[in-house]
Amino acid sequence: MTVVRLAEVSRVHGEGATAVHALKGVSLDVEAGELVAVMGPSGSGKSTLLNLAGGLDRPTSGTVHIGGHDLATTRDLASLRRREVGYVFQDLNLIPSLTAVENVMLPRELDGVRSRRAREEAMAVLAEIEVADLADRFPEELSGGQRQRVAIARALVGARCLLLADEPTGALDTRTGDEILQVLRARCDAGAAVLLVTHEPRYAAWADRVVFLRDGTIADATDRSLVSAR
Amino acid sequence: MPVRHGLLALLSGGPRHGYQLRLEFEASTGATWPLNIGQVYTTLSRLERDGLVAPAAESDEQGRVVYTITAAGREEMERWFSTPVVQSDRPRDELVVKLAMAVAAKEVDVSEVIHLQRTATMRTLQQLTRAKRAATEGVAQRLVLDSMIFQAEAEQRWLDHCESVLKEER
Secondary structure, three states, rough: EEEEEEEEEEEEEEEEEEEEEEEEEEEEEOOOOOEEEEEEOOOOOOOHHHEEEEEEEEOOEEEEEEEEEHHHHOHHHHHHHHEEEEEEEOOOOOOOOOOOOHHHHHHHHHHOOOOHHHHHHHHHHHOOOOOHHOOOOOOOOOOOHHHHHHHHHHOOOOOOOEEEEEEEOOOOOOHHHHHHHHHHHHHOOOEEEEEOOOOOHHHHHHOOOOEEOOEEEEEOOOHHHHHHOO | OOOHHHHHHHHOOOEEEEHHHHHHHHHHOOOOOOOOHHHHHHHHHHHHHHHOOOEEOOOOOOOOEEEEEEEHHHHHHHHHHHHEEEEEEEEOOOOHHHHHHHHHHHOOHHHHHHHHHHHHHHHHHHHHHHHHHOOOOHOOOOOOOHHHHHHHHHHHHHHHHOOOHOOOOO
16 A cells, blocks of 8 residues: 655745755655655655655646545544654754653644643553653753654654654664664554655664665666565 | 684584584674684694694593683683774775776766676675574674674765765766
């Protein structure tokens, strides 16, 4: 099952002589259970691709589908995003005045889920990635790796089928970074689709497929046949 | 002399026979360094000649000779561990030479060479990562795989670097 589909997607910032073609006719499908990594130098269009795939930005041309919904014709995009898509960014954006579990509960409460159930769901996902014991700590009381785990828990809570991660290993050391990839990989093996942007080959190597972006187009990719050989 | 010193290191944990040494050596190095049993016995007899190990007077119940490390053997092993490895006799890297030649030869599409290599190296990196996830032989094996991952990663980074430098040059 295809969770996210980009078809001939282009994104132009500005217009006329100063127009920047961030993405030029990129097509990419990510299946359920598949981890796809996008690599490329700065300015190659990685983050633009991720923002378009998650409905945070709209393409100049081409279409984006999430779980069969065409984002161009979706009325309540914000609600679709909250239900289907989880985001993990390099800057974690955890809310400092909320505890770990409250941070994870937040998107569910925005969805109208009652506080008690939101807490149960949040605790379940914190337990899944083995940080249940940190639930009542505030972000400033956590290490970088622990904060990133909580941010991932927030991205996973509820039954979201698509996880978008932009340099989630940011400033972490390689051992902690590997642990973060382990968490993403496990979520993928449990059926989620994960799109990971990274400039670090060692983390991209956790993916089933690696796509190399250059100047807004896909320069090359490790093929999908390797996935079936797994 | 890594085999020689590797065997000494294993024997420092207690007396062992040749076959056992081979198994433990391969388990620790994640089978990246396969040893044949002949190699193990040749090395053991040299170590014995140099007085670094000693065979037990009697074979075990299955007729295998059990070896013990000597005091001189322990000293040699400690010397090995306290001496850093020098990368002086590293073999030339074929990829480095290939890319240099691709740049020198005017007719070759260097960026195509880079693209092909990058995809191949990434596949290697993916295989190593899968092997690491599946690794069950303990921490020594995992660290050996990590070493190979770091090397493949360095190659990948270098290829990216080549690409961006060549792009500027053009």
